[in-house]
Amino acid sequence: MQRALFPALFSALVTFLLTCLVIGVKLEQDGPELTVVNADAATWGWIAFAVVAVFLVQLFHQPLSALKQRLPTPHISALLPREQLRSRLTPWLIALVVLGLFIWPFMVSRGSVDLATLALIYVMLGLGLNIVVGFAGLLDLGYVAFYAVGAYTYALLSEYYGLSFWACLPIAGLMAATFGCILGFPVLRLRGDYLAIVTLGFGEIIRILLNNWTDVTGGPNGISGIEKPTLFGLEFSRRAAEGSQTFHEFFGIDYDSSHRVVFLYLVALLLVLFTIYVINRVQRMPIGRAWEALREDEIACRSLGLNPTVIKLSAFTMGASFAGFAGCFFAARQGFISPESFTFIESAIILAIVVLGGMGSQLGVILAAIAMTILPELAREFQEYRMLMFGGVMVLMMLWRPQGLLPMKRPQLELKTS
């Protein structure tokens, strides 16, 4: 306790100073005297509360952590049914969940479906970044650049050449993949912090380019009126453009604007299912294992005949292509994009999703993506504190489950021995 006293006092002091700064308490010259502004009695009360709280937590840190140790940690694995039963149940469970996801939008409100669509976009982004960060261990802080490339590819092709969403989807993926490859080349030799800084710079370059290339991208005004996806040429609008037909006319039903929302949700769901399938396969393929091996030990990889250049580039390329798909869909859903949608904070959120979910774990990343999009919506009243909550959740996670929500499990391969 004695030993904890000094650090506790120090922490309290730091808390006091930082809180005052953050809240905006400042000294102002009022004639010959200095007065404190921006602080009424209630604010002082809260500051005092925060200082005392920090002081006490620091002071009783050791007994607290001892208590924490004694608390039973939840064992998720113990709650699940046994291995054999589980492996038999899993396919059915997955089928049930997928079926539920397809039926669900027809029963709930338009707002929820729209939110779910947004969550699905983040799932796709999280899964894509998971390839680069989780599997290959390459810290990428500029992932949003590929998202932007995908979005602008569709927006520009649609605006200038009138290409449809479905034609642009693969093009956007390819385009983003190309950019991934371009980014990959200069950073081949970099690792860790250095890599993070270069990718961060790359993300900013793309955003600033989009912002300033006004002739083509419209600059900060962005591009609006981007065409929505169609169902085999059937539009989801009230009136069809010339030479085409709308969905409700074709099926002879009344026009309902929620049709489009549900349709977009279903498209996003299909894209996510495709992403999950591909990544699931890739993880078990030689290239997926090579990514992980490269993360573990690059020199050993070389000594075993694996070409690190090709493997790193493929990770960047593949990760980027999923961001491209997501970007293309995002542009189609919003109908309007501007560089503002692709700021660094987006990269940070996607990275947070990967870290919270557990590096390399697919299910974890999916859950984290859903949580990260839905929680801020549920807590709308606390909008201003969103970043604060964000930070708080991150700190807590790092303390309690540094490996993420659901850490990756090694695939167990069955041996056939004679």
Add this chain to the structure above:
Amino acid sequence: MTNLLEVSGLMMRFGGLLAVDNVSLTVKPHQVHSIIGPNGAGKTTVFNCISGFYRPSGGQILFRDQPIERLTGHRISRLGLVRTFQHVRLFNSMTVLENLLVAQHRHLNTNYFAGLLNTPRYRKRHTEAMAQAVFWLEQVGLLAFANREAGYLSYGQQRRLEIARCMVTRPSLLMLDEPAAGLNPKETSELDQLILQLRDKHDISVLLIEHDMGLVMGISDHITVINQGAPLADGTPLEVRENPDVIKAYLGES
């Protein structure tokens, strides 16, 4: 019989330091060839030059009559010349079996679409790789640990896994950098047996750096002694043991 590996006049200079000075050695097929020398003699540097982790400043390295001194590490390894490291370098968070599958990357079907669609040809290659992995796990006695993460193995097991991981790449020359370092006497004698087995049963040549003289003298067919970067002696264990220069280098002048 032609030579498997022929190193002649190998030089390696780091700035002003001449770490390897005119070293030559010849490894014949079906042989255990050891490189010994005091600490800091430049043995590992020779290894790094041969395996392509350093680019030698001079000299020639022929592997099966093909010059390899300009090739990068992964290309050399693909030719069938695979090495281990002084410190164990496993993929620790991957399972034992995955370690062995990664090593067979080149032998697997790496076509994206074949893998995505799980085609019969892809599956066939995978099954073959698994069989190869199981075979070598049996050889080094690690079959029971196949699905355990490599980082959780004991040190001796990690050493053996490293050798197995090299062997699944189907090399013709295996280079071991101090494989017995940190092993207890029992594990060392097991290693001894394993190396002899590689030579006799699997027709592999082994190039060995080792400080354990018992091991070296017991299993080597040929020994090269290096001292301060320069070759000191070369010959059979018996010749080397009686060479006065070698005794002087190891025990000091009397």
